[in-house]
Amino acid sequence: MSLSPECCDEKTGNRDGGALARQKRLICGLIIWCTLLTLGLATIAVFHFFNGASLDSGKHNNRSIYASTTPSPVTAHGSTTHSSDPTTLMMFDLGWGDNSYMEEQLKWKSNSDEDFIDLKKLLTFQKDGLYFLYLQVTLESKQSCNVTVEVKGDPKMSIERLSLSSQISQTKPSTGLMGKGFPATKGDTLTVTCKPAAKIKRSPSETYLGVIKIG
Template sequence: MGDVALESTIQGNNDPSTKPDLVKIRPGLTLTFKATQAPAHTETIEWTEKKENPGLMSSANQSLTIKKDGNYFLCLQVTLDTEYSHRGTQHTVSLNKNGQTFLEGRINTNLSISTGFMGRLEQLVSDDILKVTIHPSAKINDTLLVTYLDVIYLPNRSTTI
């Protein structure tokens, strides 16, 4: 998935006595995060950036911090490591914003070892903290094809009615 070529220019400074800062933002900018292999079972998944991040999000301490206000389409899939998945166990995978779950999926190891694709559009603001948790803790498959967090950034637009 690539970046959309269209660019918007927004005014970054609302003080009329100073020259406005013009910031170019690319609607549809995409980010990809790869799960970092945990040494054993984990309850909070750590993410590393797979491609260059233009200052929209930062990753540290098993969390992602939002750096720019906007609408974020978050695409998540988590797959368990087959060696460590116990038949008959049900796992809950949650995407949390500031400690509150806003996207949740289940893995029932009798049927599957993956959540399948989960996605949601969420308005996020600077300093929001995102975490992906799995309960009960489990060893995940960190292959990018089966465990990933993709993000599409869409800047907020002021509309006048």
Template sequence: MSLSAEYCSDKTGDRGGGGGVALAHQRRLIRGLLVWATLLTLGLATSITLQFIQRESPAPSKRQIQENVTQPPQPPQPKEIPIMEFSPFWGDTEMVENLTWKTVREDFFKVQQQLLMNQKDGQYFLYLQVTLASHEKANHTITVETHNRKILNGRINGSKLSTLFMAKGISLAKGDNLTVTCNPKAKIRTRHTETYLGVIKINST
């Protein structure tokens, strides 16, 4: 049994001779969509694969951030200056000639038999202030010396001034001792702002 050409043409949609072109166009569209879907699938698969291979490193913690922050350069710490400080070791009411001392800081001098004994060779800066009692009117001479040389010598004019300040850079050897004398004897104030002795070590020889 055979079908007529008109029946076949109706079933395939080929009417007026344009059905074949439309069918071919639909097939091209379908193929294009399949290719596009395939490309999208490959791209998605590639992206997922890269996510597993190259995972992002975790965000740094606050501690890591603080550790990685470049610290500003710290200014050099000032070097401590070695210094000896002495305070009077007598009473305000005493008449003294040899001024004896007690140490406030003992780094490179020590008190030995009322002498200040040097413990290290080097260059030193020595400073001394002496204040007489207000009723001392005579002139007084204050002397600082070692066992073999005079270092400082000053006079207090009791009728005009009652305080003397002296200072000098000196070289001392280990074992040198310092003595401070007042001539003639006098009553010398002992407050820390009135009478004191200090030695600063500048460097070593």
């Protein structure tokens, strides 16, 4: 049995029409999906833009708060200062001499050109300011008992709060490097003592003192 040409054309048209309809539905779905994706990406971009601006603003505010709350340098008198003086250093050693002496109060010799500390009797500060002190003391030989090396400020002056100490044991002949920052006013004095008295190595690489004026 054969089909008429009109019937074949009708069936072919139906198939083509169905395929075309499916294509249209697919295209519409893709358009909707692309639209939603675009809106989502735009939303994410806007969120990141404003969130980044907020973070930058927060960082700026934090820096402003830090800058406003960071204290200015304080002198020994308690007033703020913006000193432009350069950082200077004075170095001291015991000088080459007889290692046989038992020393209790160490007497230092300056090997620097700076003069903000006077050595006529004690270590006497000639200028107000902020300072950092570092020290190492090495004994000539092992001791039969522990030895305490101490840096102390004059208790009658503003430097009285300066106290720095280290103990040398029978197995460790050196204090190691000690250090501390502090304010001082003109006329303040400090001493370095060794108790009980002991023989101290006088080599500048083993026993030395330094004071840095930092403000």
